[in-house]
Each structure stands twice: as C-alpha cells, then as structure tokens.
Amino acid sequence: MAAYREKINELQELLKEDNIDFKLFRKQCFRGVPDDSGLRPLCWKLLLNYLPPNRKQWKEVLRSKRELYKQFIDEMVVAPKDGRTDCPRIDVTMDDHPLSINPDSKWQTFFKDNEVLLQIDKDVRRLCPDISFFQQATDFPCQEIVGIPDSDSIRLHNRVQYTALSAGTVERRGIGMNKVSYTVRKAQEDYAVLSSGQEAHWEVVERILFIYAKLNPGQSYVQGMNEIIGPIYYLFATDADCDWREYAEADTFFCFTGLMSEIRDFFIKTLDESEMGINGLMNRLMRKLKECDPQVWNRLKNQELEPPFYSFRWLTLLLSQEFELPDILRIWDSLFADENRFEFLIYVCTAMIVLLRENLLSGDFPCNLKLLQNFPSMDVHIVLDCAVQLALSCSLSS
Incomplete structure (x- = not known):
C-alpha cells in the first residue's frame, strides 16, 4: 500500500513541474496510472500530444483548441441546416439539384455525409453495451446544439432515416417454380434518444466522429474507430475535475485525432x-x-x-x-x-x-x-x- 501511495506521489510531483521530464513521465505511466489517483485523464492528454510538457503553455493550448472545436461544430453541424431534417440548406438550380453528378454539388456532399453518418450512428449506438454510461445524459450538452430553438432539427441522429427494407426470400418448391416471399426488416435503435435539452454520451461521440470524418475526407470514418474513441471519451467525460469534464468533447476530439494520425495505416486498405x-x-x-x-x-x-x-x-x-x-x-x-x-x-x-x-x-x-x-x-x-x-x-x- 505504501508503494502504491508513493507511486501516486511521484506522478503528482512530476505533473507539477513547469517542464515535465517526459522520459521519466512515460516510464511512470508505462507502469500504469493508479486508478484512484484521478491523474489518468491528464496523463493521456500529455501522452497523446494534446498538451505540451511545458505547463505554462497549457492554458493557451486548451483555449485555442476548444475554441477551434466550437468553430467545427458551427461550420459542419449547425450551419449546413436550415431547420429541416430532410434536406440541406441548398437552392435547387439547374446547376445544382439532387440528381446532379457534379462532384462539387452541395447535394452530393449532403448525401455522402449522410452515408457516413448512417454507419457512425449504427456503431455509436452499440458502443460498450455492457455498461450504461453511453446511454446516460451528459452534464454538459453542447450549447451550440441544444441551446438554440428547435434544436432537434440539427441533431445528427435525426438526419439518419431508418427505412424499412424489403428483403426477398427465395423458397424452392420441388422442381417447379420458386416462390419469393417478402418480409420487412426494420433497423433497431439500441439507445433511446433523450428529451429536448439533453444529450446522451453516444450523441456526443457521434458528433466527434462525424466532424473527424468531415475533416479527413481521404480516410473518412471506418468501422472500428468507434471502439478507439470510446475509452478516451469515457475517461475524459468521467474526470473527477468538473472543469476538465466540461470540455470532454473537444479534448476527446483532439486526442482521438492525434491517436488516429499514428494508427491510421491500420484502417487504410491500400x-x-x-x-x-x-x-x-x-x-x-x-x-x-x-x-x-x-x-x-x-x-x-x-x-x-x-x-x-x-x-x-x-x-x-x-x-x-x-x-x-x-x-x-x-x-x-x-x-x-x-x-x-x-x-x-x-x-x-x-x-x-x-x-x-x-x-x-x-x-x-x-x-x-x-x-x-x-x-x-x-x-x-x-x-x-x-x-x-x-x-x-x-x-x-x-
């Protein structure tokens, strides 16, 4: 027990330094960050290169990154919608309409976004099914989303249309004509949507992954990324420090982006x-x-x-x-x-x-x-x- 306490004290002292000895810091973290120390969220931010070793730079780094993430939300989630869930804010003209094959068409972008969003939505609803955390409401819902009138119209999960799929089943009857019977299969929502003004943690993760996909069109979203981001977001969103927990979404985005820059080759087939x-x-x-x-x-x-x-x-x-x-x-x-x-x-x-x-x-x-x-x-x-x-x-x- 004394050794465990000493381990926590050593890590705490390291993190208090104006310039953290990163080699020693890595060595300490490699042995495991004590679970009840409350230090793991901060340690991961350092290990994933979100925060620099110089403590004096933290305040400005956090301010600029979190402000930048707010801009991403405004530009990629809030701004493209006009309050309706069935179409983007686009003027239908001869040059740009829903059937346009122009790669620069805003309609084409909208349809591609929704194709990616459909996969993200399915995956985040299945995230960590053994625990209820991701179904629960966050204490800090995104005010850029829930803080505006008719916020339901710009929530990403409302853009995903669950449609009934007709599936044909072929039944062989001896050597005669085959019979085709049609059944209707409906996609099931694993996680319920919370009431207006609230956001579940899975909705937050969905937004992070959608913004990441938009900013990385060459790679976009690949199934499995939800399993990478899940533990990071969980750790930050359960931080004992309320001041850190409030910005779990933005901090997760940048730590996840940093991690993906290192392991992106795992997800690129070529x-x-x-x-x-x-x-x-x-x-x-x-x-x-x-x-x-x-x-x-x-x-x-x-x-x-x-x-x-x-x-x-x-x-x-x-x-x-x-x-x-x-x-x-x-x-x-x-x-x-x-x-x-x-x-x-x-x-x-x-x-x-x-x-x-x-x-x-x-x-x-x-x-x-x-x-x-x-x-x-x-x-x-x-x-x-x-x-x-x-x-x-x-x-x-x-």
Whole structure:
C-alpha cells in the first residue's frame, strides 16, 4: 500500500513541474496510472500530444483548441441546416439539384455525409453495451446544439432515416417454380434518444466522429474507430475535475485525432502491406511469437490458423474488444507511454498467445480458433507482466 501511495506521489510531483521530464513521465505511466489517483485523464492528454510538457503553455493550448472545436461544430453541424431534417440548406438550380453528378454539388456532399453518418450512428449506438454510461445524459450538452430553438432539427441522429427494407426470400418448391416471399426488416435503435435539452454520451461521440470524418475526407470514418474513441471519451467525460469534464468533447476530439494520425495505416486498405499496415503488424506478431515460443508458432502454422482469423481485431482496435473497459484503460497506459509506439502492442498480443500455450498445443483447429477469437477472462496484470518479460528477453537476446 505504501508503494502504491508513493507511486501516486511521484506522478503528482512530476505533473507539477513547469517542464515535465517526459522520459521519466512515460516510464511512470508505462507502469500504469493508479486508478484512484484521478491523474489518468491528464496523463493521456500529455501522452497523446494534446498538451505540451511545458505547463505554462497549457492554458493557451486548451483555449485555442476548444475554441477551434466550437468553430467545427458551427461550420459542419449547425450551419449546413436550415431547420429541416430532410434536406440541406441548398437552392435547387439547374446547376445544382439532387440528381446532379457534379462532384462539387452541395447535394452530393449532403448525401455522402449522410452515408457516413448512417454507419457512425449504427456503431455509436452499440458502443460498450455492457455498461450504461453511453446511454446516460451528459452534464454538459453542447450549447451550440441544444441551446438554440428547435434544436432537434440539427441533431445528427435525426438526419439518419431508418427505412424499412424489403428483403426477398427465395423458397424452392420441388422442381417447379420458386416462390419469393417478402418480409420487412426494420433497423433497431439500441439507445433511446433523450428529451429536448439533453444529450446522451453516444450523441456526443457521434458528433466527434462525424466532424473527424468531415475533416479527413481521404480516410473518412471506418468501422472500428468507434471502439478507439470510446475509452478516451469515457475517461475524459468521467474526470473527477468538473472543469476538465466540461470540455470532454473537444479534448476527446483532439486526442482521438492525434491517436488516429499514428494508427491510421491500420484502417487504410491500400497501406495493408506497409510496415505499419495491418498485414505488416500481423507479420511482426508472428515473427515475435516464433522467436518467443517456436513450439506454439509451429502448432498454429501446421493447423493453418492464420493471424487474420484472430489478431486482425486485436491489433486494429488496440485490444479494446478483448478486455473489460477498466482493463483497457490500464493496457492503454502502457501503449500510449511506449516510446516505440506501438511496439509494446506486439508484445502484449504475443503474451496473450503464450499464456494460452497449453490449451493451444493440445487443442484442434476449431478449439484453438474459438479460444483465440474469445480470449478468456484473465488478470490484465498477468498479461502485461508476461509482455514485459518477453520484451526484456528479446532485448537481452539481441
């Protein structure tokens, strides 16, 4: 207990310095930010390069970034609407109308935005289903949205039209004519919309992802980004410090943007074969497994249990689907503090496989596939300690 208290004190003292010793700071965070210290939100802002090591610059950085995010909301969410939910504020002319194929058409932009928004809306409504947090109302709804008359008309989820889809089912009747029966399938809303003047946390995340997609048209939104942003927003929106919690949306946007600038190759198919592309990462994982446990590596190879069957999700989503949220926060302390980001991720994934070696060596293909796709409940510290040991062994051997 004394060592735990000392760990908190050391981190607190580091964060009080006018110029934070970042090398020492990373080392402290790599060991895990104490859960009850209340320091993790601030530590992540530093580790994700949102805040500089110089404390004197924080006030101006936060002011300018948060003001910039307000502009994004005004320009990309509020301004394009005229109070109706069925169309953008566009004058229909011969040069620009809903059927125009002109790539500069505002109508085309509107339709493309809604296509992206439809996917975002589906994903954020499924975010962290094991906890009720994202369904709950935020204490700080966006006043640029809820603070204006008829605010429901500019809420992003109201732009998503849930339409009934007709699905044809073919039924074969002997050798005669086939019968086609039509059924109606309706999309289900997992999260209820709160009353006027309130916003649920999932609505806030939806807005952040939509603005990110608008500002990054080359990449836009890719399914899975919701799983990356979820833990970051959760951490900031539950900050014990009310002054920080009030700006969770803007701070999340910039931390998420910074993180995505580092892992964007994971989500771009044309870069799959690059060093930081997903195939490149999976190859690195297999090389590391072969180095650390050749027997397990050989077993998986002989069974033709290919890395994409299980490690694709591990790597692209930074293990956010393999562990409970508190464990994810602890793992990400180490991933974000890793000087060679994201080299430690490879060691954690390797450790996960090595820790299952007895089962993998005795199991057949179906059993092993199921085991790796559904990583069993395990103390996260056991996984991280194993990863550290593997990293030390590899550094000593090299």
